[in-house]
Amino acid sequence: MAQDDSIITAALLVIGDEILSGRTKDKNIGTIAEHLTAIGIRLREVRVVADVEDEIVAAVNELRARSTYLFTTGGIGPTHDDITADAIAKAFGVSIDVDPRALALLQPHYEKRGMTLTPPRLRMARIPDGAELIANSVSIAPGFMIGNVIVMAGVPLVMQAMLTAVTARLKTGRKMHSMSLGVDRPEGDIAETFSAHQAAFPNVSMGSYPSFGDGRFRTELVLRSTDEIELQTAFEQLKLKLSQL
Amino acid sequence: MAQDDSIITAALLVIGDEILSGRTKDKNIGTIAEHLTAIGIRLREVRVVADVEDEIVAAVNELRARSTYLFTTGGIGPTHDDITADAIAKAFGVSIDVDPRALALLQPHYEKRGMTLTPPRLRMARIPDGAELIANSVSIAPGFMIGNVIVMAGVPLVMQAMLTAVTARLKTGRKMHSMSLGVDRPEGDIAETFSAHQAAFPNVSMGSYPSFGDGRFRTELVLRSTDEIELQTAFEQLKLKLSQL
Structure with a gap:
């Protein structure tokens, strides 16, 4: 490979x-x-x-x-x-x-x-x-x-x-790394923060995935990038921003 | 509908x-x-x-x-x-x-x-x-x-x-009916019979789906047609042909 x-x-x-x-x-x-x-x-x-x-x-x-x-x-x-x-x-x-x-x-x-x-x-x-x-x-x-x-x-x-x-026969490129953060809040509560965060890190691709269960909302925020350091930075800053909401 | x-x-x-x-x-x-x-x-x-x-x-x-x-x-x-x-x-x-x-x-x-x-x-x-x-x-x-x-x-x-x-808002057409027959044999044993059967009933679409489990082969034969009578006929004749193999 x-x-x-x-x-x-x-x-x-x-x-x-x-x-x-x-x-x-x-x-x-x-x-x-x-x-x-x-x-x-x-x-x-x-x-x-x-x-x-x-x-x-x-x-x-x-x-x-x-x-x-x-x-x-x-x-x-x-x-x-x-x-x-x-x-x-x-x-x-x-x-x-x-x-x-x-x-x-x-x-x-x-x-x-x-x-x-x-x-x-x-x-x-x-x-x-x-x-x-x-x-x-x-x-x-x-x-x-x-x-x-x-x-x-x-x-x-x-x-x-x-x-x-x-x-083993395939050519492979840079790996896409991902980190995800589960939040016990509905998407709509955090979407503005998340969207601003995406704008601040254009090279990190960010997705939000809601789910419902036991009458509770849950949102998983997934950050993906080929650059591990930038990914880690974006992840830590997102955690901080969300804790301040 | x-x-x-x-x-x-x-x-x-x-x-x-x-x-x-x-x-x-x-x-x-x-x-x-x-x-x-x-x-x-x-x-x-x-x-x-x-x-x-x-x-x-x-x-x-x-x-x-x-x-x-x-x-x-x-x-x-x-x-x-x-x-x-x-x-x-x-x-x-x-x-x-x-x-x-x-x-x-x-x-x-x-x-x-x-x-x-x-x-x-x-x-x-x-x-x-x-x-x-x-x-x-x-x-x-x-x-x-x-x-x-x-x-x-x-x-x-x-x-x-x-x-x-x-x-309720959708237009629907003729329903595709299906009948399926499970056989405890590998696909290769019955493929000739099945293929000839498909040729005999061109309006019935026939598919074969193998699986493996517990060291045994199993094949599911699926017949589909919008014409229920033709489907039933093709199904009965297939059962008969397979029993004679």
Whole structure:
């Protein structure tokens, strides 16, 4: 994981009818967002699209041009609704076929378990030309990286294994640090102070997140910056200002 | 909620740095997806963007042109990072100011609680010109609907109250029905049968969702169609075919 000082950005494309119908509640967006923040990559946008080739191709080509990396989840299994690998090949204008490296992973895996390498399972060895495989320590069938696009499974455990596996290959930038301060007051009570504080520290990004519970208001103030010293200063001054309200 | 036979579609725009940083795990996408499916509106795409006005405006204008409705969540609170209402006004090219209807809701609410209607709280009464309010039974500050765009809060409880409140005003189409069949086999074992079955029923959309747990494979097959009779037929025939494997 090479460190450098420029800003490294990412987009995420979640592929799957099941998320849009509400049948499956996505858990990958939060996991990926947290992981990328931790390693110094800024997630700038997320999209969820259906299992429709044209929509996947259009989103892939739009998003990969705009960020350092594009991550995708979903649609790389053995069934007919798994069309991501073909859509990625189409987006890059490259061919796709059974990849000997992927086959070499799948064949012994199934043999050992007395399972047949059916044509659908063979589909999971189809990898666009020019892609590098991403290891899957959970269920073997690999993800892949082509250009700046990282293609991962949708099943959360498998996605996490692939995200871990690919991390060492990613360029990362300056880490965004954050500090947060919980206040037992409604947002409206502290918003003026907070807004003035944001104006005083334009390089620290400040957000306010209210919640309600047990009949009480609570507000969490989150400060974020790549500069730890400035962040610390802004945090301490905010605490002081709020204590004087 | 007027029923008609055409297809009614929706897009969802989730607005907020906190989702992209991973600090907050979104819960609204799943809730909204499930609700729209239940009332006969098809969610076609979801986007998550940061608290950046230009990005919100661009996404709003792109998405509202493509679907019957666009729902947004987040960014309508009292603090400086709440910029959704202004971005929506900009997207529609209309003015925005304190709305007497919204003020009439907020004023007695805060008075009754001995809270001051601070300038930040007054911000929550800023509504784009031409919008209709959406009631908020949780914390009063309203959402709004302008054209085909429905603007809701990000706090899940408040979002749910607004979604419930706006539902009666929405045009809905034919409901997508679904039936699902759990199979204690890995996807690869049944994929050929399933794929042939999809080909035999092109009007029924079929998806396969694998999971792993306790060292066992499980696959859930989900069939969806607006035609309940065709759905039932496809479901029964699939059960029969799988029992013969």
